[in-house]
Amino acid sequence: MSDSEPAVRLLSPDGERLADGRYDIDVSDAALRDLYRDMVLVRRLDVEGTALQRQGELALWAPCLGQEAAQIGSARCLRPTDMAFPTYRDHGVAWARGVTPLQLLGLYRGVTNGGWDPTQLHCALYSIVIGSQALHAAGYALGASLQGSSDATVAYFGDGATDEGDVNEAFVLAAGFRLPLVLFCQNNQWAISTPREGWHGAPIHRRAEGFGFPGVLVDGNDVLAVMAVTQAALDRARSGDGPTLIEAFTYRMGAHTTSDDPSRYRSADEVDAWSRRDPIRRLSAYATRIGAADESFFAEVEAEADELAQVVRAGVRQLPVPPPESMFDHVYAEPHATIAEQRAFLTAYQDSFADEGVA
Amino acid sequence: MTTMTMAAALNAGLRRAMERDPSVVLLGEDIGRLGGVFRVTDGLQKDFGQARVIDTPLAESAIVGAAIGLAMRGLRPVVEIQFDGFVYPAFDQIVAQLAKLHQRSSGTVRLPIVIRLPFGGGIGAVEHHSESPEAYFVHTAGLRVITPADAATAYVTMQQAIASDDPVVFLEPKRRYWDKADVDSAVDVARAPSPWQSRVVRAGTDVTVACYGPMVRTCLEAAQSHESASCEVVDLQSLSPLDTDTLIASVRRTGRLVVVHEASGTAGLGAEVAARVGEACFFELEAPVLRVTGYDIPYPPAQLEEHHLPDLDRVLDAVDRVLAF
Numbered sequence: 001m002s003d004s005e006p007a008v009r010l011l012s013p014d015g016e017r018l019a020d021g022r023y024d025i026d027v028s029d030a031a032l033r034d035l036y037r038d039m040v041l042v043r044r045l046d047v048e049g050t051a052l053q054r055q056g057e058l059a060l061w062a063p064c065l066g067q068e069a070a071q072i073g074s075a076r077c078l079r080p081t082d083m084a085f086p087t088y089r090d091h092g093v094a095w096a097r098g099v100t101p102l103q104l105l106g107l108y109r110g111v112t113n114g115g116w117d118p119t120q121l122h123c124a125l126y127s128i129v130i131g132s133q134a135l136h137a138a139g140y141a142l143g144a145s146l147q148g149s150s151d152a153t154v155a156y157f158g159d160g161a162t163d164e165g166d167v168n169e170a171f172v173l174a175a176g177f178r179l180p181l182v183l184f185c186q187n188n189q190w191a192i193s194t195p196r197e198g199w200h201g202a203p204i205h206r207r208a209e210g211f212g213f214p215g216v217l218v219d220g221n222d223v224l225a226v227m228a229v230t231q232a233a234l235d236r237a238r239s240g241d242g243p244t245l246i247e248a249f250t251y252r253m254g255a256h257t258t259s260d261d262p263s264r265y266r267s268a269d270e271v272d273a274w275s276r277r278d279p280i281r282r283l284s285a286y287a288t289r290i291g292a293a294d295e296s297f298f299a300e301v302e303a304e305a306d307e308l309a310q311v312v313r314a315g316v317r318q319l320p321v322p323p324p325e326s327m328f329d330h331v332y333a334e335p336h337a338t339i340a341e342q343r344a345f346l347t348a349y350q351d352s353f354a355d356e357g358v359a
Numbered sequence: 360m361t362t363m364t365m366a367a368a369l370n371a372g373l374r375r376a377m378e379r380d381p382s383v384v385l386l387g388e389d390i391g392r393l394g395g396v397f398r399v400t401d402g403l404q405k406d407f408g409q410a411r412v413i414d415t416p417l418a419e420s421a422i423v424g425a426a427i428g429l430a431m432r433g434l435r436p437v438v439e440i441q442f443d444g445f446v447y448p449a450f451d452q453i454v455a456q457l458a459k460l461h462q463r464s465s466g467t468v469r470l471p472i473v474i475r476l477p478f479g480g481g482i483g484a485v486e487h488h489s490e491s492p493e494a495y496f497v498h499t500a501g502l503r504v505i506t507p508a509d510a511a512t513a514y515v516t517m518q519q520a521i522a523s524d525d526p527v528v529f530l531e532p533k534r535r536y537w538d539k540a541d542v543d544s545a546v547d548v549a550r551a552p553s554p555w556q557s558r559v560v561r562a563g564t565d566v567t568v569a570c571y572g573p574m575v576r577t578c579l580e581a582a583q584s585h586e587s588a589s590c591e592v593v594d595l596q597s598l599s600p601l602d603t604d605t606l607i608a609s610v611r612r613t614g615r616l617v618v619v620h621e622a623s624g625t626a627g628l629g630a631e632v633a634a635r636v637g638e639a640c641f642f643e644l645e646a647p648v649l650r651v652t653g654y655d656i657p658y659p660p661a662q663l664e665e666h667h668l669p670d671l672d673r674v675l676d677a678v679d680r681v682l683a684f
Binding site: 083112113114117118119120124125127129132134135136137138139140141142143144146147165166169170172173176329330331332333334336337338339 | 384410415416418420421423424425426427428429430431432433434436448451452455456459460461462463464465466467468469470471500501503523524525555599600601602
């Protein structure tokens, strides 16, 4: 975070309220408790995701551990009709948009390639090809702008994605059309094994200047600071002033995915140092300090998290495997002869085993 | 009936679709004030405004990616990729995103996007301006692929492609842009025959010649010039879904099939057609299915393209060989 303006920060790692000359936000005690609850529940969902993969119940899991403040803080600023375009790690974003835990786990269990209705939840499906969703977000924002709507759009992507052409092309579109778009980069330091220093000649947020719009660096583990900068960027988008790039400086506490072994490329000391900047502990310290929450509230949320974990564990094992013929559903919106023929073949092929007495 | 070029017919088709449906928007490089490098969008920005005919940055992935977002927002984007050889930067957005999102969303997200793609050679162009990438898109589930052979079908199929709720790769045979034909601009597109089928464009009894896009005219000329054989010419038109019913019925009559396309032969449309006809017409075929295609080489320099592209003589040669078998 050196060689540029300091990150926007409204909470110290110990939960002290800080003043930032540039940004501020008023959050009620009730809203603080909601944020805390969101972050704890998402973390529990995430921890369960990793555990379920280890138990063989999920094919893969991409942990968001440590990034809860960046995800919840930004997504909770959105209005219901605003649109979010998340990556596959943005479980906090999906949660905030109303995606249920089991909808979310379906992709990772391998019972769906999607999981929810983006048109209802105003949350696009996870995008696995890195950065590809940034262009969808730009197009969506262009559509909203052509329609004269005040809906704003947020494109989520990681530090690794800023190397991709699609993300840079999204910057070009955002600037050229002055799109009502927030480009929200979670710099979690590691693109699998590639460190953030890897390919960035300059801090990510400073790239925005070259494209012709503002970029801001925020402490991504400070939920209040994330909200303050996101709210300002959304206001700017809605008022027709164009896009903002937000670099939320955070840390991927877990592996890239459950297939990864981060001990091969980063030190335990580094992880340890970041664990002292934990976003949830920071918020709870602040809430306690100002009397917005007490031990009974924390215990209540903990109990809710236990309950969520149980629901997730039980539910994921019961996620129905769709019938084989469903593979042919929705390949096209309109009738397609080849698909119809192959569906009929599969059905007939399966029926040919019917009298073999498989009970 | 009005006599017009294919480029003018495409322009008229776009105009008609935009008049009928205010959600149709055009995106592409140089399509606005310039009217596109082939002038297919000529005058549309003047008449429909910059909010509906949108000049984009020089970024093909951005053009298709943005179209996906626009479609998610309820619009019907028609995008122009300037030349066949420039579509590859958008390959991920077309093949991994556009083709899959409808199914990934369990049918809740509709992607009625048309990707207009001038394709094929024969215009003496420099590298990357003469390619035939259709097999990549035909191979990709979730896309429809269509190519009109003349101005009259171009006018109708353009409107039908825009009306489709599926993503459509619309291949425009650029060397036929300037060919003229009678176009019935009063045709009721809603009642026109489905575009997703092939059509017999010349009846014959001895051999079937299957082709599409720019090769339809070439094959018609070959059929007309053959001194003895009666050649039936089938314009496949819809490459995905590939309608083989019409073709199979034709081959059952003639017993012989030649497939012609500009694209390289290996794993091209001709291979798929030959396989399907082989499965369906094993007992009716009097000879192996023959292919006349571009060679399996990078598209050659313009001064050599006449040796690469199937022409009248190569089609006739194949017709003679299939008859002599």
